[in-house]
Amino acid sequence: MRFLAPLVNVAIFLALAPLFEGVLRKLTAKIQSRQGPPLHQPYLDLLKLLGKERLDSAGTWPFRFAPLLAFAAILAVAAVIPFGGRANILAGRMDVILVIYLLTLGGASVLFGALAGRNAFGLIGASREMVTMIMVEPILAMTLILGAVKLGSLSLAAAVPSAAGASYGISNALMLLVYLLALQAFVARQPFDIAEAEVELLEGPFIEYSGGNYALFKYAMMLKQMFYAWLFVSVFLPFLRTGVYPLDLLIQLLAMFVVFLLIGLVGSTNPRMRIDQAVRYYAVLIAAALAAVGLGVWGH
Amino acid sequence: MFSSAQSLPPALFAAFGLLVLAALAAPIFARNRRAAGIVHLVLTAAAAAVLLLIGFKAVFQGGMSEAQNIVLGPLTVPFLLDGLSGLFLIVLSFVVASSALYAVRYMDHDPEYGVGGFYAAFPLFVLGMAALLVVDDLSTGFTIAWQVMTVASFFLIRYEKRSAAGVRAASKYLVLMEAAWLLVLAGGAAAGGGVGDSLHEIGLKAEGLSGGGVLLVFGLLLLGFGLKAGVFPLGQLWMPDAYTAAPSPISALFSGVMCKAGIFGLIRVFFFLSPAVAGFDPRLWGAVLSTIGTLTLFIGTLQSVKQSDAKRLLAYSSIGQVGYIVLALGVALWTAGASDPAVRALAGVAMLGGLFHVLNHAAFKGLLFLSSGSLLYATGTKDLNKLGGLVKLMPVSAAVAAVASISIAGMPPTSGFASKWTIISASLLSGPASPVIVLFGIVALFTSAVTLACYVKFFGLSFTSSRSAVTSVKPVREVPLSMLVPKIILGSVIVLQGLLPFQFIGLVRSALNHSAGFPLAGGLETGFEASLAGLRIKDVYGVSLNAAAAPLIVLSLLVIAFFIAAFLRGSAGAKERTVPTWLCGYQQLDEKNRYVDRGMFAALKDFFRWTGGR
Numbered sequence: 001m002r003f004l005a006p007l008v009n010v011a012i013f014l015a016l017a018p019l020f021e022g023v024l025r026k027l028t029a030k031i032q033s034r035q036g037p038p039l040h041q042p043y044l045d046l047l048k049l050l051g052k053e054r055l056d057s058a059g060t061w062p063f064r065f066a067p068l069l070a071f072a073a074i075l076a077v078a079a080v081i082p083f084g085g086r087a088n089i090l091a092g093r094m095d096v097i098l099v100i101y102l103l104t105l106g107g108a109s110v111l112f113g114a115l116a117g118r119n120a121f122g123l124i125g126a127s128r129e130m131v132t133m134i135m136v137e138p139i140l141a142m143t144l145i146l147g148a149v150k151l152g153s154l155s156l157a158a159a160v161p162s163a164a165g166a167s168y169g170i171s172n173a174l175m176l177l178v179y180l181l182a183l184q185a186f187v188a189r190q191p192f193d194i195a196e197a198e199v200e201l202l203e204g205p206f207i208e209y210s211g212g213n214y215a216l217f218k219y220a221m222m223l224k225q226m227f228y229a230w231l232f233v234s235v236f237l238p239f240l241r242t243g244v245y246p247l248d249l250l251i252q253l254l255a256m257f258v259v260f261l262l263i264g265l266v267g268s269t270n271p272r273m274r275i276d277q278a279v280r281y282y283a284v285l286i287a288a289a290l291a292a293v294g295l296g297v298w299g300h
Numbered sequence: 301m302f303s304s305a306q307s308l309p310p311a312l313f314a315a316f317g318l319l320v321l322a323a324l325a326a327p328i329f330a331r332n333r334r335a336a337g338i339v340h341l342v343l344t345a346a347a348a349a350v351l352l353l354i355g356f357k358a359v360f361q362g363g364m365s366e367a368q369n370i371v372l373g374p375l376t377v378p379f380l381l382d383g384l385s386g387l388f389l390i391v392l393s394f395v396v397a398s399s400a401l402y403a404v405r406y407m408d409h410d411p412e413y414g415v416g417g418f419y420a421a422f423p424l425f426v427l428g429m430a431a432l433l434v435v436d437d438l439s440t441g442f443t444i445a446w447q448v449m450t451v452a453s454f455f456l457i458r459y460e461k462r463s464a465a466g467v468r469a470a471s472k473y474l475v476l477m478e479a480a481w482l483l484v485l486a487g488g489a490a491a492g493g494g495v496g497d498s499l500h501e502i503g504l505k506a507e508g509l510s511g512g513g514v515l516l517v518f519g520l521l522l523l524g525f526g527l528k529a530g531v532f533p534l535g536q537l538w539m540p541d542a543y544t545a546a547p548s549p550i551s552a553l554f555s556g557v558m559c560k561a562g563i564f565g566l567i568r569v570f571f572f573l574s575p576a577v578a579g580f581d582p583r584l585w586g587a588v589l590s591t592i593g594t595l596t597l598f599i600g601t602l603q604s605v606k607q608s609d610a611k612r613l614l615a616y617s618s619i620g621q622v623g624y625i626v627l628a629l630g631v632a633l634w635t636a637g638a639s640d641p642a643v644r645a646l647a648g649v650a651m652l653g654g655l656f657h658v659l660n661h662a663a664f665k666g667l668l669f670l671s672s673g674s675l676l677y678a679t680g681t682k683d684l685n686k687l688g689g690l691v692k693l694m695p696v697s698a699a700v701a702a703v704a705s706i707s708i709a710g711m712p713p714t715s716g717f718a719s720k721w722t723i724i725s726a727s728l729l730s731g732p733a734s735p736v737i738v739l740f741g742i743v744a745l746f747t748s749a750v751t752l753a754c755y756v757k758f759f760g761l762s763f764t765s766s767r768s769a770v771t772s773v774k775p776v777r778e779v780p781l782s783m784l785v786p787k788i789i790l791g792s793v794i795v796l797q798g799l800l801p802f803q804f805i806g807l808v809r810s811a812l813n814h815s816a817g818f819p820l821a822g823g824l825e826t827g828f829e830a831s832l833a834g835l836r837i838k839d840v841y842g843v844s845l846n847a848a849a850a851p852l853i854v855l856s857l858l859v860i861a862f863f864i865a866a867f868l869r870g871s872a873g874a875k876e877r878t879v880p881t882w883l884c885g886y887q888q889l890d891e892k893n894r895y896v897d898r899g900m901f902a903a904l905k906d907f908f909r910w911t912g913g914r
Contacts, residue, residue, distance in 0.1 A: 051872040057881040060691045062702075062764050068869070072861035079857055090857075093834050093850035097721055097728075098712060100745070102854070105711045108752055115760030118689070118881045123765065123895035130756060131904045134749045141745050149731045149738055152841035155848060208881065212869035219868075275903040283907070290739070297735040 005088030006079040008249075013078040016253070017222035018042035020229070020260050024189075027264035042222065049215035057208045058116045066113025067209065067216040073106035074223045080156065083230065084249035085241045087157035095154040096144040100137065103227075106220060107133045110205050113217075117208035125204015128275050132185060132192065135282035139182045142289040143235055146175050146296045160231075161238035171295035176236045178289045180262075185282065186228040188221065189267040192278055229259040308368050308379050309357070311350050312434065318347035319430075322423035330416030337404035340419045344400045344426065348393035351430055355393065358386025358814065359807060365816040367436040367498035377441035378498035383814030385433045387655065387807065388564050391662045392433070394793070395556040396426050398786035399549035402670050405780045406549055409677045410460070418459055418547070425452035425553070432561050436498045438488030438521075443481070450477040453558065457546045469541035476527060476538045483524030484565070491517040491573075499568060500817070503576030514579045521569045522588070529562025531626055532596040535619040536603070536913070543615035548673025551611060555618040556666035560658055563625055570633055575819045586634025587736070593630050594740040597623025601750045603913025606905050608897045610672040610682040610758060614665065616913060617754055620747065621661045621708070627744060628654025628723045631730060631737055636820060638733045642841045645827035646726045646733075648820050649837055652828065653722030655808040660715040660797050664704040667790040668758075671701040674779045674787070675762055679770055684757065684897040689767035693776045696784050698763040700791040705755035707794050710748045713851035713858075715797035718835065720748055722805075725837055725847040732841075753901055761897055766881070768894065799851050802830035 022039040029036025056063060077099055080090045107129065114126035147159040185192040206217055233240070233255040240255055241248045273281065322343035329336040357363075358381050367378035403422070407415050428449025435441030451474075458470035490513065493502035506517060527534045539559070543551045570589065574580045600619030607613035628650045636647035674697045676682045678690070691698040707714035710721075727741030778784075797804050809824050827846075829836045834850025 047872075050868070051874055053874055054869075054876045055879045056876055057879055058764070059878050060764060062691065068862050068865040069858075071865040071868075072858050075861035075864065076854065076857040079861075090853065092845060093836075093848050093853050095725070095847045095849060097724060097745070097847070098849045098854065101710065101712045101717060101721075104749060104752065108706075108709070108711060108756065111756045112760065112764070115756065116691075116764040118764075118766040119883070120895040124899070126756075126760075127900050127902070130753045131901055134746070134753060134904060137749045138742060138746045142742060145728055145738070145742065148728060151843065152729060152731075153843045153846045154725060154728060155845045158843070158845075211874050212872070216865055216869055276906065279903050279907045290742070293738065293742070294735060297731045297738055 003089050005083070005086060006090055009078050009081060009083045009088070010075060012083065012249070012253075013075070013223055013226055017219070017226045018046060020226055020256070021222045023257065023260050024264040024267070027261060028268040031265070031268045046215050046219060049210075049218065050212050052211040054211035054213050055208075058118055060116055062112050063116035063208075064213070066109045066116065067213040069109035070106050070113070071216045071220045073102050073109065074220045074227065077102050077106075077227060078223060081227070081230065082156055082160055082234070084245050084252055085161060085234065085238070086245055086248070091156045094156055096148060096156060096159045097154060099156070100141050100144070103140070103224070104133065104137060106224065110217065113209070114205035119207050122205055122207045125207070129205055131275060131279060132188075135279055135286070136182060136185050138286050139178060139282070139289050140186065142293050143175055143179055143231070146171060146293050147235065149293060149297050160234050169295070171292045172236070174288060174292040174295065178285050178292065179232060179236065182282070182285050183228065183232070183259075183263060184266055184270075185278070187225040187263060189263055191270040191273045193272060225263075226256065229256040229263070232259050306362065306364050308364065308370065308381060309354055312354055312381065315347040315350040315354070316427055316431070318343050318350070319423040319427040322347070323420045326419035326423070327416035330414055330419065333407055333411075333415050334404060336415050336419050337407060340422065341400045341404055344423050345397045347423070347426070348397040348400075351389045352393040354381070355386040355389030359383050359390065359811045360814075362814040367500060369496075375440050376496045377444070378436045378496065379434050379441070380436035380498065381434050382816060383811035384564070384567065384818070386814075387811035388433045388560060389430065390807075391560065391659060392426070392429060392557045394790075395553055395662055395666045398666060398670070398790055399552050402552075402673070402783050402786045403547070403549040405782050406547070406673055406677055413460060417455055421452040421455040422550070424448055425456060428452055429557055429561055433564060436500075437496060438484055438493055438499070438502060439495045439497065442484065442488075446481050446484075449558070449561070450474065450481070453550075453554070456550045457542050459547055459550075460545070463545070465541070466545035469538075469545040473538050473542045480524045480527040483520050483527070487517050487520030487524060490520060499573055500576075503573050506573070506577050509577055509579050511579055514577060518569065518574070518580070518585060522566070525562045525565035525569065526592070527562070528559065529566060529626065530559050530596075530619050530622050531592050532599050532619070532623070535596065535600065535622065539619055540612050540615040543618065543669075544609065544611045548611070548669055548676065551614070551672075552666040552669035555614070555669055556662040559618065559622055560662065563622070563629075563658060566626070566629060570629065571819060572815075572817050575817070582633050582637030586630050586632070586637060587734070588630070590627050590630025590634055590737065590740055593623050593625070593627030594743050595623070596620065596626060597747050598743055599911050599913075601747045601754065602908045602911040604754045605750055605757070605901060606913055608684050610675060610684055610687075610762065611669070613684070613754060613758055614668050614672055617708070617751065618665055620751065621657070621665065624720065624723055624744065625654045625657050625661070627727070627740060628657065631723070631727050631740070632820065634737065635726075635730050635733050640732060643730060643733045645823060645840050646730050646837075648824040648826065649722060649828045650726040651812070651820055652805055652808050652824065653719055653726055655812070656722060656801065656804055657719035659804055659808070660707070660719045660794070663790050663793045663797060664707045664716065667700060667704040667787055667794065668708065670783075670787050670790070671697060671704065674783060677779055677783070678776050679774060681770055684761045686768050686770045687762040688765040688894070689763075689772070690776065691763040694763070694778045697779060697787070700787045701759055701763060703791045703794055705759040707798060709752040709755045711752070712849070713798055713854040715794050715801070718798060718801035718849070718851060720744070721849045722835065729837065729840065729846055753904070757897065757900055761900070766894055799855065800832070801835060801851060802832060805830040805835070
């Protein structure tokens with residue numbers, strides 16, 4: 001089973017990420033008193049994009065390489081995580097720092113693609129995307145480091161479901177709050193969809209991408225969204241488990257569904273921030289997360 | 301651990317002789333720039349090869365266990381060639397040989413200045429650096445080596461002597477390096493060391509120093525070597541100007557090797573001299589070093605992201621990367637002084653990570669400075685606002701610059717990732733020694749994202765993005781083969797360092813185990829496992845696995861996922877078509893609507909305006 005777990009992870013992520021996206025779109029539509037597309041619309045969108053012509057405005061390898069790398073990085077993350085609360089065969093060779101850097105690699109490939117695309121709007125989007133990554137990455141890191149300092153281990157098996165191994169203290173509660181406040185930024189949804197900003201930057205970093213390339217970016221974003229929902233569930237709700245692997249997978253997926261409802265609710269009721277406002281907002285969250293890690297080290 | 305007390309290899313002086321010969325012979329051919337370059341290359345590379353062998357022998361077979369006095373006329377100089385010297389000699393010889401080869405054609409590009417002085421100063425500069433790594437005092441031998449290095453590099457910085465900025469940078473450099481020299485001399489004298497005393501003898505004399513005396517001695521030495529290494533705020537005084545003014549092969553040597561001489565000095569002082577001094581508190585000085593290191597990496601890197609000049613960006617980034625090394629040394633010192641043996645096991649991990657980063661930084665920053673030289677050579681500018689779209693014109697330069705950029709940004713599975721992972725893991729796990737170290741680890745992690753921003757910019761705005769007026773009007777060609785070869789060699793080293801970090805960790809480990817008097821020598825194996833299957837910190841705090849990173853497994857995962865992505869993209873058989881960039885209504889892409897460096901990351905630059913450096 002341990003050998004199969006990475007494959008199971010990848011299969012579930014690939015199969016369900018568009019469905020969760022569909023849930024978001026349906027929910028947003030309902031809030032805005034619209035009918036909304038059917039739940040399976042994102043699958044159709046991906047298929048449609050894959051069948052379309054890929055337009056290449058750059059004609060260089062970084063442009064063609066970027067979507068593949070962005071997709072590969074997030075898929076590698078999906079393969080190594082302890083999905084369903086079960087450490088898989090790769091867990092002994094990977095830790096949380098590696099996962100953080102792999103997520104950054106995914107983000108960096110979007111930037112390389114945008115810069116290769118030669119479009120001014122793409123570059124504005126890339127610039128904003130990078131700033132967001134820089135400010136949000138420490139919050140993600142500290143979410144995982146809190147568990148690591150409590151248990152003295154950065155390994156995925158220990159640091160991710162840390163609240164199960166150590167006590168659930170003030171530090172965890174504070175970090176949970178910070179995570180919820182940063183969640184929209186993690187998944188690049190309103191009010192923090194500043195880099196893509198459809199009506200302003202016309203999808204920013206992705207402006208020059210079409211067809212299969214754009215499908216890969218879209219798919220990677222859906223997978224990333226699903227990862228952050230999973231991370232919330234396993235870091236802050238590690239006690240939602242029975243010990244039976246298939247059942248635990250199901251429980252985590254249901255909990256992730258609830259997280260998606262939350263993302264959709266916040267996303268459809270908040271206007272987009274400006275990048276400078278967002279940077280100040282993230283700075284406050286970073287300070288709060290630092291306080292939580294401090295409390296964690298002192299044993300609270 | 302020591303097979304025998306070996307003596308100084310005579311080959312060392314043969315290498316020094318070759319360097320002096322290069323300084324005398326190359327300028328004779330100065331009328332023909334290429335001929336002078338080739339003569340210089342042959343002699344300097346031969347010297348580098350000898351130094352490389354000496355270095356490897358010292359690292360793997362053990363060097364000298366105690367200093368050996370060599371009488372030079374009226375002067376007596378103690379020499380010590382141990383594993384640590386050997387390690388730094390290996391770094392030196394690689395970067396020197398690459399730079400010397402690169403210089404042959406690079407020096408063509410600026411014909412209004414003669415190359416006689418350049419080729420006289422280059423080998424003497426190398427001689428000074430190599431000598432500094434093997435002399436073992438803080439008086440006579442140190443002075444000779446330091447002055448040769450400083451004066452030769454002064455002339456290299458003011459190579460463009462009709463440029464006012466270059467001359468000013470060189471003069472400032474000279475004054476500050478002489479100040480550093482005086483600080484180190486004063487530190488040695490304050491410890492009670494006489495003229496010609498080896499470090500070991502200085503330690504014996506300083507054994508009973510009082511609290512104030514310890515503060516004075518180590519404070520002076522920290523300032524002196526810190527000035528050379530470029531820690532905050534001292535590095536900002538000279539590094540950006542000097543690195544920018546010097547010709548690119550020299551900048552590569554400055555960043556890859558010369559500032560490491562400061563790191564070498566700090567290691568000698570804080571790990572070899574300090575154990576002899578009874579009043580030295582490793583935790584206090586560990587706290588000082590790691591605080592300085594963290595400030596350096598944070599501020600240096602944030603200043604780097606604000607630069608539009610490619611070489612200034614690299615120079616500030618060098619300050620930032622030195623910060624990682626100093627942080628690692630500080631954490632090693634701090635945790636080595638802890639009472640809990642579990643925490644002490646992390647000292648060895650931090651030390652190995654720091655020295656591994658020395659090796660990695662020499663390779664990727666050397667390569668990046670050579671890349672900036674190629675930009676200047678091919679286009680005549682190094683202003684990122686004026687560059688763009690070079691990937692098609694200079695494909696090989698672009699590929700190696702991409703390798704170096706993702707490595708320094710610490711993307712897995714590259715060399716920068718392996719060493720930063722080691723340093724950051726050791727810091728994050730050192731919570732029981734002090735929560736402050738955990739904070740430093742978090743700052744280091746944050747800063748590596750800022751480093752990524754620097755190099756997205758460096759690579760993206762020069763090699764990809766849209767062509768500028770400069771790169772579309774001027775006929776730009778790939779640089780000649782002899783400039784590509786050293787870059788390809790360094791690029792291959794970087795790839796190896798990233799995928800097989802255990803080999804290089806092994807090199808560092810062997811070097812430290814073969815350095816007599818290194819206080820952590822017995823503890824480098826415990827808690828840290830480095831093998832083909834990756835790096836692991838384990839069995840600390842009674843936890844079976846503390847941290848793990850496996851470059852080869854990550855690479856295989858990424859490759860598999862990459863092919864899944866490629867399959868998916870091609871699954872519907874859709875065609876690819878080249879089209880012009882969609883400009884949202886503009887007629888053509890030109891200087892007026894190009895996105896240039898000034899606007900890049902504006903929100904971040906504004907938020908961190910207080911870190912200065914603009």
